Amino acid sequence: MLKPYLETMPDENGFFGKFGGAFIPPQLEEPFREIREAYDKLSKSYEYLHELRKIRKHYQGRPTPVYYAKNLSAFCGGGQIYLKREDLNHTGAHKLNHCMAEALLAKYLGKKKLIAETGAGQHGVALATAAAYFGLECEIHMGEVDIAKEHPNVVRMKILGAKVVPATHGLKTLKEAVDSAFEAYLADTETQMFAIGSVVGPHPFPRMVRDFQSVVGIEAKEQFFEMTGKLPDHAVACVGGGSNAMGLFSGFIDDPVQLHGVEPMGKGEKLGEHAATLTYGEEGVMHGFNSIMLKDAEGNPAPVHSIGSGIDYPSVGPEHAYLREIGRTIVGTATDDEAVDAFYKLSQYEGIIPALESAHAVAYAMTLARANPKDAILINLSGRGDKDIDYVIEHYPIPPKG
Numbered sequence: 001m002l003k004p005y006l007e008t009m010p011d012e013n014g015f016f017g018k019f020g021g022a023f024i025p026p027q028l029e030e031p032f033r034e035i036r037e038a039y040d041k042l043s044k045s046y047e048y049l050h051e052l053r054k055i056r057k058h059y060q061g062r063p064t065p066v067y068y069a070k071n072l073s074a075f076c077g078g079g080q081i082y083l084k085r086e087d088l089n090h091t092g093a094h095k096l097n098h099c100m101a102e103a104l105l106a107k108y109l110g111k112k113k114l115i116a117e118t119g120a121g122q123h124g125v126a127l128a129t130a131a132a133y134f135g136l137e138c139e140i141h142m143g144e145v146d147i148a149k150e151h152p153n154v155v156r157m158k159i160l161g162a163k164v165v166p167a168t169h170g171l172k173t174l175k176e177a178v179d180s181a182f183e184a185y186l187a188d189t190e191t192q193m194f195a196i197g198s199v200v201g202p203h204p205f206p207r208m209v210r211d212f213q214s215v216v217g218i219e220a221k222e223q224f225f226e227m228t229g230k231l232p233d234h235a236v237a238c239v240g241g242g243s244n245a246m247g248l249f250s251g252f253i254d255d256p257v258q259l260h261g262v263e264p265m266g267k268g269e270k271l272g273e274h275a276a277t278l279t280y281g282e283e284g285v286m287h288g289f290n291s292i293m294l295k296d297a298e299g300n301p302a303p304v305h306s307i308g309s310g311i312d313y314p315s316v317g318p319e320h321a322y323l324r325e326i327g328r329t330i331v332g333t334a335t336d337d338e339a340v341d342a343f344y345k346l347s348q349y350e351g352i353i354p355a356l357e358s359a360h361a362v363a364y365a366m367t368l369a370r371a372n373p374k375d376a377i378l379i380n381l382s383g384r385g386d387k388d389i390d391y392v393i394e395h396y397p398i399p400p401k402g
């Protein structure tokens, strides 16, 4: 019998085909080996998995439901749309799934402090939550520009007890925050652990974070089957780094289900106006791994834009690059305007305000439903939209229903 996909990928060096790996400075090789070996051991440990299961049930509120979006399906007039409700996970998004598991790993390793970078602050908030739960210190590096822009998340991190360190060099956004966080981590790899926020970064993070998120797909498959007696025809998720998408895809990767990753097309096709990495990018190494990335004329990470602040990343998880290359996934896009339209439609027709990131998947799925009236489509609704309401209402007037 063939081995299940998840057991065969990545290889022992963290490669998915030619993508992935660990392109790191020599000082990081030892601490990353420690994390890798600990994960290899703990991922087979009953005690660790049992603890994680308990946390997910009693603290995070898992399993999150699968919901049949009857009104939205009727509005689209085509296929049937279902939502995996990660917006109901504690803290309002899927990110806590891997943050709790990373923090539990840090606890087992005897670490005292979690370190990470954050762009819009979502990963920072989820990690600060996990740190509070486990009694760990937490230090979040964030560009000065992002700190000014994402005030509510900065306040949340501080209330949760995290220290927010501003990155003050260069453009003062995500890239500088990554540099700053790595520098702080290098100063003490003994008592600190680096906790990456998506299926990106050097090996073993793309694999670890995927495995931690796979709970989404595993639950969804069982729930969907219980509701309908079959598998969905399509599974759809937005892709920034790619963790919520890999979480959903993991449940269906060996099944005859079409997997769709939806990238942000922003304001248009010109470089700088979007963050559609797989759609327009080329092979390249950044942040310690080989994948597809958007490059500027000098070959550096290009400026990107999306209305979804959690999906404007100029690279993408290596597994997504691989799965697209072998033809296992389909890569689609949604623009800012399409995402806002889906944001309002889901709110008005179902009473669910989605995160703008998740709204990209909803927008794409609405088009897919119209084109495939016989099909069932399962969307990973990665997060709730409370964080986005002020921005949306200021820039996009409420449309009449219909």
Ligand SMILES: *Cc1c(COP(=O)(O)O)cnc(C)c1O
Pocket: 093, 094, 095, 122, 123, 197, 198, 199, 238, 239, 240, 241, 242, 243, 244, 245, 310, 311, 355, 357, 358, 382, 383, 384
């Ligand atoms: C961070 C975030 C994303 C994007 O991250 P992935 O790793 O691509 O899943 C998507 N949706 C929400 C709600 C987020 O907070």
